[in-house]
Amino acid sequence: MRHKFLGTGEAGYHPLRKIRTVFSGLRYAVIYDWSVTYKLILSTVVLTMAFAARAWVDFLLILVVTGMVLFAEIFNSAVEALCDFVETRHNEKIAIIKDMAAAGVGITIFVWLVVLGLELFRLFGPAT
Numbered sequence: 001m002r003h004k005f006l007g008t009g010e011a012g013y014h015p016l017r018k019i020r021t022v023f024s025g026l027r028y029a030v031i032y033d034w035s036v037t038y039k040l041i042l043s044t045v046v047l048t049m050a051f052a053a054r055a056w057v058d059f060l061l062i063l064v065v066t067g068m069v070l071f072a073e074i075f076n077s078a079v080e081a082l083c084d085f086v087e088t089r090h091n092e093k094i095a096i097i098k099d100m101a102a103a104g105v106g107i108t109i110f111v112w113l114v115v116l117g118l119e120l121f122r123l124f125g126p127a128t
Contacts (some may be wrong), residue, residue, distance in 0.1 A: 017030040030073045033074075039069055043062060050062055062116065072109075076105045080101065083097055
């Protein structure tokens with residue numbers, strides 16, 4: 001795609017190319033990053049149960065937090081890969097950057113686990 005400000009790249013906007021790039025990145029993340037894979041599988045199972053129970057608000061909430069945690073995991077993996085590409089040796093500043101990216105993932109994982117736990121309890125917990 002052509003960069004608007006630099007004037008580099010190919011001319012024209014191709015939405016199908018964008019979609020293909022998104023799925024290529026997701027496929028790469030699922031294949032090579034176990035943390036993305038297990039979260040996607042677990043969320044799919046819980047999403048299926050919420051869909052089967054026709055709990056639409058719960059389904060949407062699980063979908064949103066799953067998207068949030070997958071985004072954080074993929075972004076963290078990209079930041080770590082970029083840091084390793086830029087500096088192969090140990091660097092204290094790179095370590096801090098990686099720790100901050102991991103902290104962002106940690107926060108989203110906590111929210112994701114709370115939502116999944118509460119939804120599973122609501123779906124399978126004691127009937128009220």
